[in-house]
Amino acid sequence: MASQLTSLATALVASVLLARVACAQSARVVATPPLLNSSGYYVGNRVPLKGSPFQKLPAGAVKPGGWLKGQLDLDASGIVGRMGEISNYVKFAESGWVNPKSDVGWEEVAYWLRGYGDLGYVLGNASIQANAKKWLNGILRNQKPDGYFGPEKLRTSIKGLPDLWPHMLMLDALRSYYEFSGDVRVLPFMTRYFKWQSTVPSATFKSGGFRACRWADNTDSIYWLYNRTGDAFLLDLAKKIHDNSENFTDGVPSLHNVNIAQGIREPGQYWMQSGEARHLNAVEKNYQSIMAQYGQFPGGGFAGDELIRPGFGDPRQGFETCGFVEFMHTHEMMTRISGNPLWADRAEEIAFNSLPAALTPNHKGIHYITSANMVQLDLGANTGQFTNRWSMLEFEPGANTYRCCPHNYSMAWPYYAEESWLATSDKGVAASLYGASEASVRVGDGTEVRWSETTAYPFGETVDFKLSTPKAVQFPFYLRIPRWTKNAEIRVNGKKVEVVAKPLAYVVLDRMWNNGDTVSLRLPMQVELRKWSSNMNSVSVSYGPLQLAFNPGEKWAKTGGTPAWPNEAVTPVGAWNYGLPQNVKASDFVVDVKSATSASANQPFTLENVPISLKVKARRVPGWGADSRGIVRVLQASPALSNEPLESITLVPSGAARLRITLFPTVSSRQDALDWSLILPVHNFTMSTSFGAEDPEVMVDGLIPTASNDSKVPRFTWWNHLGTTESVSLDFKSPQRISSASVYWFDDTGTGKCRVPASWRLLYRDGGAEWKPVPNASAYGVARDQFNSVSFAPLMVTGLRIEAQLQPNVSAGILEWKTDAK
Numbered sequence: 001m002a003s004q005l006t007s008l009a010t011a012l013v014a015s016v017l018l019a020r021v022a023c024a025q026s027a028r029v030v031a032t033p034p035l036l037n038s039s040g041y042y043v044g045n046r047v048p049l050k051g052s053p054f055q056k057l058p059a060g061a062v063k064p065g066g067w068l069k070g071q072l073d074l075d076a077s078g079i080v081g082r083m084g085e086i087s088n089y090v091k092f093a094e095s096g097w098v099n100p101k102s103d104v105g106w107e108e109v110a111y112w113l114r115g116y117g118d119l120g121y122v123l124g125n126a127s128i129q130a131n132a133k134k135w136l137n138g139i140l141r142n143q144k145p146d147g148y149f150g151p152e153k154l155r156t157s158i159k160g161l162p163d164l165w166p167h168m169l170m171l172d173a174l175r176s177y178y179e180f181s182g183d184v185r186v187l188p189f190m191t192r193y194f195k196w197q198s199t200v201p202s203a204t205f206k207s208g209g210f211r212a213c214r215w216a217d218n219t220d221s222i223y224w225l226y227n228r229t230g231d232a233f234l235l236d237l238a239k240k241i242h243d244n245s246e247n248f249t250d251g252v253p254s255l256h257n258v259n260i261a262q263g264i265r266e267p268g269q270y271w272m273q274s275g276e277a278r279h280l281n282a283v284e285k286n287y288q289s290i291m292a293q294y295g296q297f298p299g300g301g302f303a304g305d306e307l308i309r310p311g312f313g314d315p316r317q318g319f320e321t322c323g324f325v326e327f328m329h330t331h332e333m334m335t336r337i338s339g340n341p342l343w344a345d346r347a348e349e350i351a352f353n354s355l356p357a358a359l360t361p362n363h364k365g366i367h368y369i370t371s372a373n374m375v376q377l378d379l380g381a382n383t384g385q386f387t388n389r390w391s392m393l394e395f396e397p398g399a400n401t402y403r404c405c406p407h408n409y410s411m412a413w414p415y416y417a418e419e420s421w422l423a424t425s426d427k428g429v430a431a432s433l434y435g436a437s438e439a440s441v442r443v444g445d446g447t448e449v450r451w452s453e454t455t456a457y458p459f460g461e462t463v464d465f466k467l468s469t470p471k472a473v474q475f476p477f478y479l480r481i482p483r484w485t486k487n488a489e490i491r492v493n494g495k496k497v498e499v500v501a502k503p504l505a506y507v508v509l510d511r512m513w514n515n516g517d518t519v520s521l522r523l524p525m526q527v528e529l530r531k532w533s534s535n536m537n538s539v540s541v542s543y544g545p546l547q548l549a550f551n552p553g554e555k556w557a558k559t560g561g562t563p564a565w566p567n568e569a570v571t572p573v574g575a576w577n578y579g580l581p582q583n584v585k586a587s588d589f590v591v592d593v594k595s596a597t598s599a600s601a602n603q604p605f606t607l608e609n610v611p612i613s614l615k616v617k618a619r620r621v622p623g624w625g626a627d628s629r630g631i632v633r634v635l636q637a638s639p640a641l642s643n644e645p646l647e648s649i650t651l652v653p654s655g656a657a658r659l660r661i662t663l664f665p666t667v668s669s670r671q672d673a674l675d676w677s678l679i680l681p682v683h684n685f686t687m688s689t690s691f692g693a694e695d696p697e698v699m700v701d702g703l704i705p706t707a708s709n710d711s712k713v714p715r716f717t718w719w720n721h722l723g724t725t726e727s728v729s730l731d732f733k734s735p736q737r738i739s740s741a742s743v744y745w746f747d748d749t750g751t752g753k754c755r756v757p758a759s760w761r762l763l764y765r766d767g768g769a770e771w772k773p774v775p776n777a778s779a780y781g782v783a784r785d786q787f788n789s790v791s792f793a794p795l796m797v798t799g800l801r802i803e804a805q806l807q808p809n810v811s812a813g814i815l816e817w818k819t820d821a822k
Contacts, residue, residue, distance in 0.1 A: 027490065027499040028508050032339030033478060036425035041442035043227050044425055048235075050272040053339030054422040054430060057441060058179040059121040064417040066436030066456070070602025071356075071363075071413045072123055078363030079397055080119055080410040081128060083112050086565055087399035087407065096151030097170070098138025103153040108399075108407045109135070110169035115410025117173050121180045122417045129180075136177050139170065140185050147196030149189075158208040162200055165208065167193070168217035172411075175224055190225050198237045205244040213259035215245040216266035220333070223272065235273060242270045249282045252290060257304025257319060258404075260290055261326035268337050283334060296532050297372040297663045298540040298547040299654060300349035301327065305369045305386040311703065311714035313535065314634040315663040318369025318386060318393075321358045321405040324350050325412040332419040335432060341480045341504055344432050345545075348482070351416055351433075352458050353547040353662075356605035356655035359409075365395030365568055366406050372654075372662045375552065375576050376630030378559070378569035395568045396561065421451070428476030430506065434463050443475035449513070457523075458545045459604060459611040459653075460593070465519040476510040477519065484544060485523040492519055527586040527614065537638040538663045539580060541614065541651060543591065548614055548651035549660035551607060552576035570658050576632075577625060578618040578649055579667035582639040589651075590615040610656040619667045620644040623677030627697050628684050632661075634701045639668035641675040678821075687728040691719040696728055699817040708747035708756070708784040710815065715746045717754055717813030722806065728814070729801040735767070736821035739794040742787040743802065746813035756782040757804040757812045762790055764797040771801050787818065 035051035038044060044052035064072060075081060083090045089108035092098060096105035113135055120128030143149040150170065154163045171190065178186035197218075206212045219238050226234040246253045249267045252260055264286040271279035294313050295302035301324060302308065303317030331347035334340070358370045367377065369392050377393040386392050391401055398406040421439035422430045429441045429449075434457040440450045447469060455463040481488050481501045488501035492509060501507045509519065525544030532538050541548040553573025560567040581588075594611045601609050619642040626632055654662045667673070685696035698714035705713040718726040745756040760780050763771040774792045781788030800819065806812050 027497050028510070029499060029502060029505050030478075030508055031505055032341075033424040033428070033430065033476075033506070034426050035339065039425045040423055040427050041446060042423045043224075045223070045272060046227050046230060048273070049223065049226070050275060052336070052425050054336040054424060054432070056336060057418065057421055057423055057439065059118055059176045059418060060124075060180045061440050062122060062418055062421050063124070063438045064122055064420070064435065065438070065453075067459075067602060067604050068413065068417055068420075068435040068437065069123070070604075072119060072417065074363035074603065075119055075410070075413060076123060076125060076128060078359075079366060079399070079406050080112070080116060080363070083116070083399065083407065083410075086397040087112070089399070089403070089407070092135065092138070095138075096153070097149075098135060098142060100142045100152070103151050105151040105166075106154070106163075107166040107169060108403055110166040110173070111404065111407035112410050114169050114172040114176070115408075115412070115414050117180075118176050118414035118418065119410065121176065122414050132173075132177065133181075136174060139174070140183075140189055143189055143192065147192035147194075149193060158204075158211075161204045161207045163208055163211065164197065164200075164204065164218070165211040165214055168214065168221065171221040172217070175221060187225065187228060190221065191229060191231060194222060194225065194234060194237055198233060198240070202240065202244040205241050206246065210254070210256055210259050212246045213248075213254045213256070213263040215241045216262055216269055219266065219269050223269070238270070238273055242266070248286060249279060252286050255307040255309070257302070257306065257308060257323040258326055260286075260302075260304065260308070261323045261330060264290070265330045265333055265337075268334055272337065280338065283338075292534075296535040298530075298542070299354040299372050299662060300324075300346060301354050301370075301372075305371075305392065306388050309714070310711040311698070315372035315535065315538075316374065316632045316634060318371040318374070319354070320369055321355075321366060322408045324355050324358060324370070325409055328355070328412060329415060332415060332433075335419070336422065341432075341506060342483065344480055345483050345504075347416070347419070348433060348458070348545050349547075351412075352545055353654045355412060357658050357660070360395050360568065360658075361603055361606045364397065364565060366398050366409060367395050368392045368398070368402055368405055371632075373632045373635075373660070375626055375632045375659055375661070376571050377658060378571065378630060380629035380631075391567075394559065395570070397565045397567075424476065424478060426476055428478060428508075428510070430478035430480065431463070431465070432480055434458075434480075444473040447471060447473040449473065449475075456611065461523050461525045461544065463521045463523070465521075467513055467515065467517045467519075469513060469515045472512055472514050474510075474512045476508050477513075478506045478508055479519075479521055481505050481507060482523060482545060484528070484542065485525070487524055489522040489524075490519065493517055494520075527589045527591065529584065529586055532663060535663065536635040536665070538635050538665050539584070539638075540663050541580075541589070541616075543612060543614065546612065546653045546655075547662055549654035549657045549662040550576065550578055550618075550649055550651055550664075551657040551660055554607065554659050571630075572659055575620055576659070576661055577621050578647075578661065579621045579624075579638070579640055579642060579665040580616065580618055581646075582666040582668040582673075584616070584666065588616055605653070605656045607652065607656055610652045612653060614651040615648055616651065617646045618649045618664075619646055621665055621667060621676055623675065623679065624665070627695075633697070634703075635663065635665055636676050636679055636702050637674050638666040639670075639673045640665045641669070641671075641673035642667040643669050684731045685728065686731075687716075687718075688726045689718050689721055691717045696730075699728070699814050700730070701816075703816065705744055705815045708745055708815070709749070709751070713815050715813050715815050717746060717811060718804075718806065719754060719811045719813070722753070722811055723808040725803065725805050726812070727801055727803045729771075729799055730817075731799040732797070732821065735796050735798050736819075737794055738764075738797050738800070738819050738821050740789060740791040740820045741800065742789040742816075742818045743814055744787050744816040745782065745784065746815045747784050753810050754813050755807050755810045756784055758782070758807045760802060760804040762792075763801040763803060764795055765799045765801075766796060767798050771799075787816075
């Protein structure tokens with residue numbers, strides 16, 4: 001009998017093991033988890049909202065590790081955690097957010113607090129949690145009887161209408177606090193506020209300029225509250241806002257980069273209520289529209305150094321740090337709303353390749369914009385090129401300079417960590433954004449399990465998971481397969497899973513899980529080259545999710561501030577103007593990957609700690625340099641002519657390079673290649689006046705307009721001088737032989753007040769200070785929609801000047817200025 005029982009037990013064990021192996025070797029591939037209402041163990045959408053493929057885990061459920069925790073620790077000891085030391089706006093006793101007698105306060109505290117609290121929750125930092133609670137208690141205590149809260153002056157600050165933009169941010173802080181603490185005051189507080197908001201005039205939602213584009217943040221909180229209370233008036237309010245705020249369904253109504261980064265998600269959010277496909281489709285359509293014109297370079301951002309501007313799409317244009325963090329937030333939210341893994345890919349692209357370069361390695365300095373191609377970070381850019389005149393590139397604490405970015409940055413890494421794991425509506429869990437971490441989540445029959453994730457990703461291609469569970473439990477585990485990988489491989493308890501893990505999909509492992517089960521995901525990385533045909537046929541280099549950059553070496557110098565919080569400029573140590581051979585291919589690159597221990601260091605986004613590098617041969621490009629302000633000059637057509645010697649250069653992940661070239665020209669020694677030195681011979685510009693941040697170098701950027709009102713070509717104007725005599729001059733790097741010049745005049749008849757000039761003439765100088773008219777010049781044309789050329793006997797000149805007499809009551813400008821300089 002005993003032997004029979006032993007045999008039966010052996011057979012049962014064998015059958016269980018076989019069943020586990022069978023489960024481990026089977027899987028399915030889906031485009032998205034199912035969209036279900038009121039299903040799962042976390043708060044999803046309740047009817048009539050569309051079902052939720054994913055549900056956000058409560059603040060504190062995800063504990064980051066590895067380099068991600070390193071970024072968060074640096075935040076805690078840097079500008080985010082110590083904002084009170086550096087910001088004139090984060091002063092508790094003086095703030096109208098907590099002191100009903102004070103009117104001080106706008107977006108700064110709200111920007112900072114919504115990320116600061118989450119930083120404390122994901123790190124388990126009791127000091128940060130306590131300080132965040134202090135602020136939030138003050139806000140909760142001082143709600144007005146009618147439901148309004150915050151600085152009283154904001155009730156009527158927009159021509160008698162309320163400015164509710166900063167309240168949208170503060171609601172995010174309250175939501176995270178509620179998820180972490182369960183404080184019973186939060187839901188009634190938000191309900192009273194939204195009831196008050198329901199009474200404001202409809203004009204409120206389209207007032208205040210940029211504010212009219214940012215109601216997506218408010219709508220997100222409305223749906224969050226509705227899913228917890230079921231109050232029907234909230235859906236009425238969401239519709240009222242959608243109908244009366246800026247329309248992102250039919251296009252992009254704003255030029256402001258942060259408005260775009262936030263606002264494009266609004267139709268997708270409202271799709272959950274309307275159910276109309278056009279609303280969800282509008283998000284992708286708008287994304288593609290912006291990126292096609294302004295995002296034609298690596299890193300995940302677009303050219304929005306405050307505003308997007310037609311003709312300014314070169315990789316030297318920057319993206320505001322606020323833009324990066326808001327775009328990441330949009331991508332993370334759209335992942336949860338749509339279930340489309342492409343949005344998670346996009347969040348990673350910014351997080352790995354752009355965001356780290358926006359800060360100093362110790363996170364005590366930040367700059368306003370970060371460019372794909374940038375070779376000097378100092379105050380030189382303040383005099384033009386970008387759409388603002390304050391400190392755009394130098395690293396500073398910045399909280400009192402431009403206010404928004406240092407405070408708003410606080411949410412970047414905490415939100416990223418919280419979105420790395422998501423619950424699914426079918427009572428499973430998804431690893432959405434890969435990184436070392438632990439996540440506690442209820443699954444299957446309600447059992448709380450803990451997944452531990454160990455990886456050096458994105459600096460390594462293997463992601464390992466281990467499960468802790470008090471008992472066996474059946475549930476689906478979703479693994480995102482990124483777009484860039486090929487032949488992804490999955491193993492469960494060491495056994496390979498037979499599945500075609502196609503990119504931009506989820507592999508679902510739905511099985512009976514046991515304590516100690518392991519999953520290993522390998523995402524093979526390879527070198528890839530991308531040609532950017534709309535950006536002069538330049539090329540970029542990637543390795544897996546990482547974009548690679550050339551860094552010329554960095555010299556850091558303190559330029560001001562305090563010893564604890566310095567301002568710092570960064571200048572190049574060596575040459576940076578390299579191009580890749582015209583016939584370069586992926587096999588030409590030699591990849592060096594350091595150990596996983598190095599890759600998972602707390603701060604891999606530095607030149608000293610970078611875990612991956614690539615070597616390749618390149619040549620310097622004669623004529624490609626920086627302008628007088630240290631901004632890299634625009635790319636010209638590839639291939640560029642270069643007979644310079646081949647050199648071995650090293651590329652590093654662009655997130656680790658504060659100075660970087662990520663979009664390269666190609667080079668060739670063939671005579672039909674373009675000689676860039678003939679296009680960019682200019683040393684310096686001077687002008688009688690200019691409009692805002694218009695850069696005179698756009699006149700010689702080689703971009704040929706199709707008409708005098710061509711808005712896609714950058715322009716230089718003398719606006720707003722009307723009917724006056726104006727001039728613009730250029731000095732050459734060396735004496736030039738010149739016998740002709742051509743000017744393409746800007747004229748915006750029908751939309752503005754710039755016209756071709758009444759007359760003009762060309763002057764020169766030949767080494768002295770005196771400007772002299774060119775002798776025996778041909779006629780000076782002022783025709784629209786063409787180059788107006790003037791010729792004369794050859795002269796050796798060191799500078800040229802256009803002197804124009806403007807027509808009465810109008811201004812003038814130049815789209816392109818060419819010479820036959822030799």
